[in-house]
Amino acid sequence: MELFWFIIVAIVLTVFFILDGYDFGVGIIHLFMAKEEKDKEVITKSAGLFWDSNEVWLVVAGGLLFMAFPVYYASVFSGFYLPLMMVLWLIIFRAIGLEFRSQFSHQMWRDIWDKSFGVSSLLLALFFGMALGNIIRGVNLGGVENGISKYEGHYFFLPLWDASFSPLAESPGVIDWFTIIIGFISVVVLAIHGANWIILKTNASINPKLKTTILKLNSVLVALTLISLVVWQWINPNCFDNFMDKPYLLIFPLIYILGIVGLFFVRKFDKDIYGFICSTALVFGGVTSSLASIFPVILPSTNTVNDSLTIYNTATTEYGMSVAMGWGIIGFILLFVYLVVQKRLMGGKVDKMDYGH
Numbered sequence: 496m497e498l499f500w501f502i503i504v505a506i507v508l509t510v511f512f513i514l515d516g517y518d519f520g521v522g523i524i525h526l527f528m529a530k531e532e533k534d535k536e537v538i539t540k541s542a543g544l545f546w547d548s549n550e551v552w553l554v555v556a557g558g559l560l561f562m563a564f565p566v567y568y569a570s571v572f573s574g575f576y577l578p579l580m581m582v583l584w585l586i587i588f589r590a591i592g593l594e595f596r597s598q599f600s601h602q603m604w605r606d607i608w609d610k611s612f613g614v615s616s617l618l619l620a621l622f623f624g625m626a627l628g629n630i631i632r633g634v635n636l637g638g639v640e641n642g643i644s645k646y647e648g649h650y651f652f653l654p655l656w657d658a659s660f661s662p663l664a665e666s667p668g669v670i671d672w673f674t675i676i677i678g679f680i681s682v683v684v685l686a687i688h689g690a691n692w693i694i695l696k697t698n699a700s701i702n703p704k705l706k707t708t709i710l711k712l713n714s715v716l717v718a719l720t721l722i723s724l725v726v727w728q729w730i731n732p733n734c735f736d737n738f739m740d741k742p743y744l745l746i747f748p749l750i751y752i753l754g755i756v757g758l759f760f761v762r763k764f765d766k767d768i769y770g771f772i773c774s775t776a777l778v779f780g781g782v783t784s785s786l787a788s789i790f791p792v793i794l795p796s797t798n799t800v801n802d803s804l805t806i807y808n809t810a811t812t813e814y815g816m817s818v819a820m821g822w823g824i825i826g827f828i829l830l831f832v833y834l835v836v837q838k839r840l841m842g843g844k845v846d847k848m849d850y851g852h
Contacts, residue, residue, distance in 0.1 A: 496810075496813055496816040496817065497563075497806045497807055497810045497816075498791075498806065499816075500559070500562075500563035500564070500806075500810070500816060500819075501563075501564075501790075501791075501793075501806045503559060503563075503823070504556060504559045504560060504563065504564070505782075505783065505786055507552055507555050507556045507559060508552075508556045508782065509778070509779055509782045509783060510552050511549070511550075511552035511553050511556055512623070512778050512782055513688075513775055513778045513779060514545070514548075514549035514552060515546065515549040515550055515552070515553065516620075516684075516685045516688050516689075516778050517542075517685070517688045517689050517691075517692035517771075517774075518542045518545065518546045518549055518589075518616070518689070519616045519617075519619050519620040519623075519685045519689065520616075520620070520685040520686050520687065520688040520689015520690060520692065521538060521541055521542040521616070521689040521692060521693060522542065522589060522612050522613050522615065522616020522617065522619075522689070523613065523616055523617050523620065523682065523685065523686045523689055524538065524686060524689050524690050524693060524705070524708075525538050525539065525542075525609065525612060525613050525616075526609075526610070526612075526613025526614065526616070526617060527613075528701055528704070528705070528708070529699075529701065531700065532605075533700070534699045534700055534701055535605075535609060536597075537697045537698070537699050537845070537846050538693055538697065538699055539593060539596060539597075539609075539612070539850070540697070540845045540846070540848060540850045541692060541693055541696045541697050541845055542593060542612075542689075543593040543594070543850050544841050544845055544848060544850055545837075545841065546589075546590065546593060547590075548833065548834065548837045550586070551830065551833070552830075555826070555830065559823075562811065562815070562816075562819050563810060563811060563816060563819070564793070564806065564809045564810055564811070565809070565811055566649055566804070566808070566809035566810075567793055567794065567804055567809035569649075569650075570636075570649045570650055570651065570794065570804060570809075571794065573650060573652070574634060574650065574651040574652055574653055575626070575629070575653065575669065576652075577653075577654075577655060577669075578622060578625075578626070578653075578655070578669050581622065582619065582622050582623075585615045585618050585619050585622070586615070586619065588611045588612075588615045589611070589612055589615035589616055589619065591608070591611065592608040592609065592610075592611030592612030592613075592615060593608075593612055595608045595611075596608035596609060596612070597850075617682065620678075620681050620682045620685040620686070621678040621679075621681065621682050622678070623681055624674075624677050624678035624679070624680060624681020624682065625669065625670060625674040625675065625677060625678040625681075627677055627681070627782070627785055628673055628674030628675075628676070628677030628678065629653070629669060629674055630785070630789075630793075630794060631677075631727070631731075631734075631785050631788065631789055631795070632662050632667065632673055632674065632730060632731075632795070632797075633731075633794070633795030633796055633797040633803070634651045634653060634667070634794065634795075634796070634797060635651055635653075635665065635666045635667065635796075635797050635798055636648055636649060636650070636651050636794070636796040636797075636798065636801040636802075636803070636804070637649075637650065637651065637796075637798070637800060637801040638650070638651060638652065638666070639665070639798040639800045639801065640665070640666070642800060643800075644800055644801060648800070648801035648802065649801075649804060649808075649809070653666075653667070653668055653669045654666075654668045654669070655668055655669050655670055656668035656669065656670040656671065657671065660672060662674070662730050663730065665797075665798075667797065673726055673727075673730060676719065676722060676723050676726060677723060679719055680716065680719045680720065680723060680781070683712050683715055683716045683719060684716060684774070684777050684778060684781060685778070686712055687709050687712050687713060687716070687758065687774050687777065688771075688774040688775070688777065688778055690705040690706075690708060690709050690712075690774075691709065691761075691767075691770040691771040691773070691774045692771060693705060694706070694767050694770060694771075695767045695768060695770070695771045696844060696845050697844060697845060697846055698844055698846050706761050706762045706770075707762075709758060709761050709770070710758070710759065710761065710762070713755060713758045713759060713761075716755060716777075717755060720755075731795075734788055735788070737787060737788055737789070737790060738787070738788070744787045744790075747780055747783040747784040747787050748780060748784045749780070750776050750779055750780035750783075751776065751777060751779075751780025751781050751784055752780070753773075753776055753780075754773045754774065754775070754776030754777035754779075754780055755777065757769070757770075757772075757773035757776070758770065758773045758774065758777070761773070790806075791805045791806045791807060792804065792805050793805060793806055793809065
């Protein structure tokens with residue numbers, strides 16, 4: 496049952512990053528490339544019409560973690576308390592930026608909320624990437640100092656950064672040079688994903704330029720990916736063991752590689768959906784490869800005193816998981832019906848659709 500619910504949680508998180516990920520990317524593109532009001536308005540629509548349904552998946556992921564892996568939920572939500580509060584405020588300002596910009600026809604008013612939407616989206620992409628970096632790097636479980644735990648072995652607390660700014664420190668912070676690299680990869684991937692979504696859903700005048708931007712960002716992504724693999728191998732020499740022991744897991748990094756390769760042909764695609772499929776493969780492959788590399792661990796310990804958190808030592812009881820099965824089926828049916836109906840209602844280009852008026 497632990498494996499089953501881990502797969503379900505992983506699927507829900509991956510879907511969240513695919514769906515809300517393009518919203519983050521749209522905000523990044525809006526911040527740096529949308530100059531004319533007609534482009535700003537239509538690009539805002541491409542995120543604004545979908546963001547609330549996309550974030551449902553984040554709520555579901557939190558609920559599933561609380562149900563299936565309560566020890567992990569308690570550990571992560573207390574240890575990452577400060578960055579989680581920052582993420583919460585960024586989500587709020589991104590949403591109100593989208594909802595408020597068109598309430599008054601005044602340039603200063605629109606500029607304020609455009610910046611709110613763009614900057615919040617950029618920082619969210621960066622923070623979620625750094626969060627993934629923290630998960631695969633590990634944390635100082637138990638707050639070990641000089642070989643002694645300050646508190647229970649499944650708890651930890653991370654400052655925003657450690658004075659050494661190193662992932663190899665005894666008590667690393669949320670931000671170090673390794674998590675920043677992963678954060679930059681997240682920003683680039685989601686910017687590509689958002690650009691493909693804009694091309695798919697709008698007739699914005701910047702769409703041809705976006706394809707050139709995707710090619711440039713894709714080249715940057717290749718370089719960052721190679722750097723991250725080398726650095727990760729240095730930080731954790733065993734980071735690729737799972738892929739060697741279970742070769743079938745190589746399907747996940749292969750999907751990521753295929754996404755990168757496909758995006759180099761974005762200007763030759765005769766259908767816009769192909770570019771979006773490639774960037775979806777990037778997000779899917781990146782998230783699943785990271786989870787597969789540490790499985791069954793879900794939060795590594797950077798010390799030798801306390802064990803890493805796994806799907807087995809953080810799970811709830813078998814009875815709890817079995818009871819959740821019935822309600823989970825009902826919940827997922829409602830979730831998928833909601834998703835399908837919403838996507839069908841918003842099918843096609845969004846240029847002529849009403850939003851925010």
